[in-house]
Amino acid sequence: GSRHRFSIKVDDLIANHLKYSLQDVGGDANWQLLVEEGDMKVYRSELEENGIVLDPLKATHTVRGVTGRELCHYFWTVDYRTEWETTVETVQLIEQLSSNAVVVYQTHKTVWPASQRDILYVSSMQKIPSVSENDPDTWMVCNISVEHEVPVTTKCVRAKINVALICQTMVSPPDGNHNIQRENLSCKITYIANVNPGGWAPASVLRAVARRECPRFLKRFTSYVVERTACKPILF
Numbered sequence: 001g002s003r004h005r006f007s008i009k010v011d012d013l014i015a016n017h018l019k020y021s022l023q024d025v026g027g028d029a030n031w032q033l034l035v036e037e038g039d040m041k042v043y044r045s046e047l048e049e050n051g052i053v054l055d056p057l058k059a060t061h062t063v064r065g066v067t068g069r070e071l072c073h074y075f076w077t078v079d080y081r082t083e084w085e086t087t088v089e090t091v092q093l094i095e096q097l098s099s100n101a102v103v104v105y106q107t108h109k110t111v112w113p114a115s116q117r118d119i120l121y122v123s124s125m126q127k128i129p130s131v132s133e134n135d136p137d138t139w140m141v142c143n144i145s146v147e148h149e150v151p152v153t154t155k156c157v158r159a160k161i162n163v164a165l166i167c168q169t170m171v172s173p174p175d176g177n178h179n180i181q182r183e184n185l186s187c188k189i190t191y192i193a194n195v196n197p198g199g200w201a202p203a204s205v206l207r208a209v210a211r212r213e214c215p216r217f218l219k220r221f222t223s224y225v226v227e228r229t230a231c232k233p234i235l236f
């Protein structure tokens with residue numbers, strides 16, 4: 001089954017994301033538009049705790065030619081991580097919790113002059129049933145930090161994350177009784193990243209890195225999935 005020892009924690013955070021993270025922040029004064037490129041918008045809310053930058057990031061993007069399930073599959077599957085993630089140095093699968101949940105340990109490239117960070121998290125992928133029939137399907141991946149024993153390399157500072165990738169697939173039906181092709185697909189992405197660096201790091205540096213890395217991730221990751229799925233049957 002898909003239940004495991006972190007299920008309650010993961011389910012609570014999923015419910016929280018579904019309740020708050022899909023809300024539009026375009027007109028919200030607490031959120032500052034950092035980057036806008038075509039359909040992609042990246043927002044940040046400035047938040048510090050004891051001088052540590054916690055700025056939540058929120059990005060929306062529309063990707064044509066793929067489904068939400070396909071985007072979530074390539075975001076969730078550990079084997080593909082280093083193909084699109086440019087801020088990580090090492091990625092390790094620590095434990096397979098269930099068919100759709102794993103524990104991952106990864107180290108991030110050092111962001112000078114801060115010390116190197118590592119993170120340990122549960123990555124869980126699920127389909128959120130649509131409320132009514134003609135509502136779009138929603139697929140979601142949540143990456144949530146947990147306590148767990150790891151091959152400790154004491155040199156890293158342990159960062160903590162609460163990240164969600166929420167994908168809603170839209171199908172524009174082909175005329176007549178033709179099968180759905182990739183050109184009939186479009187997927188609305190909402191990406192939320194809460195990263196606690198877990199210790200002091202210069203606010204200006206962290207903010208500059210997040211401002212650069214978030215749009216870069218969205219472009220690189222979505223292009224990667226479009227390319228990988230182009231000649232494959234559509235996974236709804």
Ligand SMILES: CCCc1ccc(-c2ccc(S(=O)(=O)CCO)cc2)cc1[C@H]1C[C@H]1c1ccccn1
Nearest residue numbers: 085108111117143159161163193195209210213214
């Ligand atoms: C000192 C380094 C701090 C730092 C640690 C970790 C991460 C980070 C962790 C996870 C994920 S993910 O979306 O879950 C994909 C799995 O890898 C993205 C980013 C980002 C930063 C920094 C680079 C900043 C940042 C913050 C938020 C979003 C993107 N980048």
